[in-house]
Each structure stands twice: as C-alpha cells, then as structure tokens.
Amino acid sequence: MFKRLLPISIGLLLLSISSYGQFLHFGLKTFMMPKIYMAFFDYDETDYVYYFSNDYNETIRFSGLEESETKSKYPSPDIYVRYNNRNHLFFQAELFSMRFTNEAKYKNSVDFSKYTEIFNPFNKRDNLGYNTIKLNWAFTGTTIFAGYLFSKTKALRPYVFLGATTLYLMRLDQGKFYNDERQLRNDIIFSNLSTFKKTTLYVTGGFGFQYKAFSFDAYYRNTIADADIYANNYYENTSNISLTNRPNYDYFDSVNISISLNILSFNISKNKLKDY
Amino acid sequence: MKTYRQNTLTIKNILIVTYLITLFSGCYRYPEFDDISYNEYRRVIGSEGGTINFYRNYDNDSIKDIAVKMEFPENAVNSLIVFNMYEFYDNVTNNDLYTNLNTEQLSDFLYFVPFYESEGYKAVLTDSSDINSLIQKHTSINFNTPVTVTYYNNFNVEIPDSAKLYKIKIPAENEWGEENNVWVKYNYQGYPDGYDDIDLIYLIDGKWTENIDWGTGNLSLYNWEEVANYSFDLTNQSVTFEINSTDNMYIIAVIN
Numbered sequence: 001m002f003k004r005l006l007p008i009s010i011g012l013l014l015l016s017i018s019s020y021g022q023f024l025h026f027g028l029k030t031f032m033m034p035k036i037y038m039a040f041f042d043y044d045e046t047d048y049v050y051y052f053s054n055d056y057n058e059t060i061r062f063s064g065l066e067e068s069e070t071k072s073k074y075p076s077p078d079i080y081v082r083y084n085n086r087n088h089l090f091f092q093a094e095l096f097s098m099r100f101t102n103e104a105k106y107k108n109s110v111d112f113s114k115y116t117e118i119f120n121p122f123n124k125r126d127n128l129g130y131n132t133i134k135l136n137w138a139f140t141g142t143t144i145f146a147g148y149l150f151s152k153t154k155a156l157r158p159y160v161f162l163g164a165t166t167l168y169l170m171r172l173d174q175g176k177f178y179n180d181e182r183q184l185r186n187d188i189i190f191s192n193l194s195t196f197k198k199t200t201l202y203v204t205g206g207f208g209f210q211y212k213a214f215s216f217d218a219y220y221r222n223t224i225a226d227a228d229i230y231a232n233n234y235y236e237n238t239s240n241i242s243l244t245n246r247p248n249y250d251y252f253d254s255v256n257i258s259i260s261l262n263i264l265s266f267n268i269s270k271n272k273l274k275d276y
Numbered sequence: 277m278k279t280y281r282q283n284t285l286t287i288k289n290i291l292i293v294t295y296l297i298t299l300f301s302g303c304y305r306y307p308e309f310d311d312i313s314y315n316e317y318r319r320v321i322g323s324e325g326g327t328i329n330f331y332r333n334y335d336n337d338s339i340k341d342i343a344v345k346m347e348f349p350e351n352a353v354n355s356l357i358v359f360n361m362y363e364f365y366d367n368v369t370n371n372d373l374y375t376n377l378n379t380e381q382l383s384d385f386l387y388f389v390p391f392y393e394s395e396g397y398k399a400v401l402t403d404s405s406d407i408n409s410l411i412q413k414h415t416s417i418n419f420n421t422p423v424t425v426t427y428y429n430n431f432n433v434e435i436p437d438s439a440k441l442y443k444i445k446i447p448a449e450n451e452w453g454e455e456n457n458v459w460v461k462y463n464y465q466g467y468p469d470g471y472d473d474i475d476l477i478y479l480i481d482g483k484w485t486e487n488i489d490w491g492t493g494n495l496s497l498y499n500w501e502e503v504a505n506y507s508f509d510l511t512n513q514s515v516t517f518e519i520n521s522t523d524n525m526y527i528i529a530v531i532n
Contacts (some may be wrong), residue, residue: 003415050314050318051318051319051320051329051393052317052318052319053317053318053319053329053330053331054330054331054332054333055330055331055332055333055361055363056333057319057360057361057362057466057467057468107465108465109462109463109465109467110463110465110467111465113461114463118333119333184317185317188313188314188317191313191314212435244314256515
C-alpha cells in the first residue's frame with residue numbers, strides 16, 4: 001500500500017509545483033525552547049548506583065534529569081532558505097544552533113551537613129555537586145519541512161508545517177561550577193552520562209503566522225529514533241544491565257517558538273513571466 | 277508604468293549565504309569526553325578478584341592519596357560485594373588506653389562493613405523516612421582465600437620499631453548470643469555510617485567480651501590480639517597484612 005501511495009503523492013506534489021509564482025527567500029530566524037523534555041530511561045533503583053571508594057563511602061543513586069528547570073534561556077540563531085510555490089505551498093531548509101543547560105539529579109548517601117563540612121566549609125559554593133551535576137549542551141541542527149499557507153488574500157496568513165530535523169551534538173560538558181575538589185568523582189559520573197548520540201533524528205511540526213517578510217511560529221520537535229548510543233541495551237536486557245554501556249537518554253523533545261525574517265528574496269519565475 | 281526592481285540570484289549573493297553558513301558551523305567544537313574508568317574508583321568486588329583502593333577525600337580526591345588498599349585474589353568472594361571502610365577514633369578511648377592501659381594508639385581503628393550488592397540498601401531507600409526502623413547487625417563475610425590489606429596510616433607520627441599491628445574482635449552475628457551483637461548505625465540519608473560507637477568502644481576497652489556482658493567489664497585489652505603476619509613500610513607509613521574475614525578492627529599501637 002505504502003509503495004503505491006509514495007509515487008502518487010510525489011506525482012501530486014510535482015503537479016502542484018508550477019513554473020509560476022516561485023520565490024526563493026533567504027532569511028534569519030531566532031527561536032527559544034520554553035520547554036525541553038529530556039528523559040532518562042527508567043531503571044530499578046538498585047541498578048543505577050555508583051559506589052565510590054572514598055573515605056566517606058559515598059554512594060550516588062541516579063534518579064534522572066531535572067525537568068522543571070529544563071528550558072533554553074537564550075535565543076538561538078537559525079538561517080534558512082524558503083521556496084514558495086505560488087501562494088500556498090512552501091518548502092524550507094534551516095541550519096541552526098542551540099544550547100541549553102539542565103541538571104542530572106541523584107541521591108547522595110552522605111549527609112548534607114557532613115558533605116559541606118568537608119568540601120564547602122566556608123559556604124562559598126552552592127552545593128558542589130552534592131546531589132546534582134550540571135550538563136551543558138550545544139547542538140547544531142538542520143530542518144527540512146513543507147508548509148501550507150492559508151488565506152492568500154489576507155496580510156496575516158496562518159500556516160502549518162511538518163518536516164524532519166537532524167541534530168548534531170557539538171558539545172556536552174559539565175558546568176564549570178564543579179571544576180574543583182570533586183573533579184575526579186564528577187568526571188566519573190559525567191563520563192557515564194556521555195551516551196547521547198552525536199546525530200539524532202526528529203519530526204518537527206507546528207503552526208504559525210506570516211506577515212509580509214516576518215513569520216512567527218510555534219512547533220514541537222519529537223524524537224523519532226533512539227537518542228542514546230546504547231539504547232538497544234535497554235530494550236534487549238532491561239533487568240540485567242551493567243553500569244558500563246548503560247543507556248541514559250530515552251528521548252529529547254522540545255516546544256519551540258520562533259520569529260523569522262526574509263532577508264533576501266528572489267523571484268525565480270521571472271524568466272517564465274517574460275515569455276508572456 | 278510602475279516598475280519593480282527584483283533581486284537576482286547572483287554569485288555575490290550565493291557567496292554571502294555560503295559565508296554565513298560557514299561562519300555559523302565553525303562556531304562550535306566537537307565534544308571531547310574524558311575516559312575515566314569507574315572500575316578504578318569503586319568499592320565493589322566479585323569472584324574475578326581485583327583491587328579496591330579507598331581514597332582520602334581531601335586534596336582534590338587525588339587518586340594517589342590512597343587510604344586503604346584491598347587486594348582480592350580470584351574467587352576470594354563468591355558474589356559481588358560492596359565494602360564500606362571506616363576509620364574509628366574516639367578521644368576518650370584514646371586517653372583511657374594511654375593512661376589506664378599503657379597503650380599508645382598510632383592509628384585509627386580500621387574496619388569494614390560489607391554488604392551484598394544484590395541486596396543493596398533498597399529496603400533502606402524505599403522507607404528512609406523512618407530511619408529508626410532500620411536495624412542491621414554486623415555482616416560477617418569469610419573469604420575463601422585471604423585478602424591482602426595495606427593501610428596507609430593517617431596519624432602524623434612516625435611508626436616506631438616497637439609498634440605492632442593488633443586486631444580486635446567484632447563478634448559475628450549471634451556469635452556471643454542473640455542479644456550481643458554489633459549494630460549498624462545509619463545517617464540521615466538512611467545509609468550505613470559504620471557500627472555503633474559504643475559497641476566499638478566497649479570492644480576496644482574490654483568492657484564487652486565473649487564472657488562479659490555488654491558494657492559491664494573493666495578496662496582491659498582482652499579482645500586485642502597481635503596479627504600473625506604483617507609488615508610495616510616505614511617509607512610510606514603503611515602496614516600490609518592479610519584478613520580472612522570482616523570480623524576484626526585493626527590498629528597500629530605500642531603496648532608498654
């Protein structure tokens with residue numbers, strides 16, 4: 001069934017693209033992620049434990065990522081090329097970067113008062129990694145999508161779009177906050193969190209409004225393939241999984257809002273018009 | 277007639293866009309991950325054997341600053357066991373030993389609290405709100421083959437020639453009767469934090485022996501016994517010895 005539908009849909013798409021009213025826009029966009037859903041795989045509590053051999057017998061037990069504080073505080077840059085076919089259909093390709101910070105939470109076996117007495121006696125630091133480790137993420141990404149504009153006679157035109165996104169992990173490191181006494185211990189915790197795939201795939205869909213050269217939209221990016229290098233280990237052997245090669249990240253979804261502006265616009269059907 | 281000026285797709289414009297994309301992509305570096313092995317820094321051992329190094333927490337968690345090293349031959353234990361290491365020190369006891377028993381303490385009292393990894397502390401964590409309900413007796417683990425322990429002394433005194441290594445009995449579960457056990461104490465997180473201090477003190481100062489009820493005896497070194505084979509390394513201020521079980525505390529001392 002799918003094999004028949006595919007050529008039919010491609011044929012309809014090609015038919016809908018005529019030689020008339022074609023525009024190519026290059027533009028700048030900025031977006032924010034008000035909500036990021038980066039989830040850990042669920043494990044039995046006894047499974048995900050670090051028994052550190054320091055003289056406080058520190059035991060770290062993971063519980064996941066801090067979701068409530070997971071959002072992008074900074075606007076991210078994005079450049080795009082948009083192809084408008086007649087008045088409704090458009091295709092867009094984007095290249096963007098984004099960064100954000102979240103915290104992985106854990107339970108510490110050492111009492112907080114004892115911990116701070118040892119590592120933070122003058123109370124100069126927040127908690128020195130007592131029960132969280134801060135993660136700094138940076139990605140670049142590409143998105144390709146198709147959209148449909150409504151109300152061709154109106155100045156403010158709503159539209160919907162759907163497409164695919166690829167994210168490339170460019171940087172994942174610890175918050176600089178922890179670069180001190182707990183470095184060895186924090187590095188070990190962090191090294192076992194470095195299992196996010198370098199390249200991950202998503203489906204992106206949303207809606208927006210276009211006003212002249214400006215566009216405003218909101219969209220959701222949903223993980224469609226494994227986000228973790230070792231994800232197969234989770235599905236194949238959940239009950240007996242070791243600390244090494246242990247998958248952490250179940251999915252990485254986000255809600256995004258953006259504003260974009262066409263900087264350069266070209267009427268690529270100009271030559272066709274001249275013929276008439 | 278009104279005419280419109282239209283942009284054209286020129287080489288110049290393409291170059292501008294290409295430049296922007298290149299600039300954009302070049303702003304980031306690829307991630308670099310440290311490759312630090314948890315195996316070097318964990319206190320879990322299995323039947324395959326290996327080494328547990330307990331590191332001191334001060335001085336940047338330095339990997340060179342080992343407090344205790346435990347070397348397990350193959351098949352010394354049958355399943356995965358987690359070891360907690362403790363160094364016990366009590367000022368009053370130290371004074372009693374010196375003034376009443378002519379014993380000079382030259383190290384902390386070293387002991388281990390093991391538990392099976394498969395058991396973990398799941399019960400503790402699922403009900404950590406009621407710490408008082410958590411009671412556990414000393415876990416006695418007998419090794420199939422002796423385990424070599426090296427203890428790097430934390431005292432700022434040089435070990436004299438007259439010093440010896442002593443072991444002090446910790447009774448195995450119910451060994452001295454059901455009512456005479458050493459109990460695990462817990463911290464506010466619901467995790468074990470060594471053995472009950474008073475239990476340890478009475479074992480050290482002889483107020484509790486296999487023949488004397490808990491806390492009723494007189495000061496003595498009845499529970500002390502010199503370790504059969506051990507060697508001091510005066511350069512590193514350490515002592516190396518073998519243990520067959522977790523049923524003892526160890527101390528470097530001079531008995532006059």
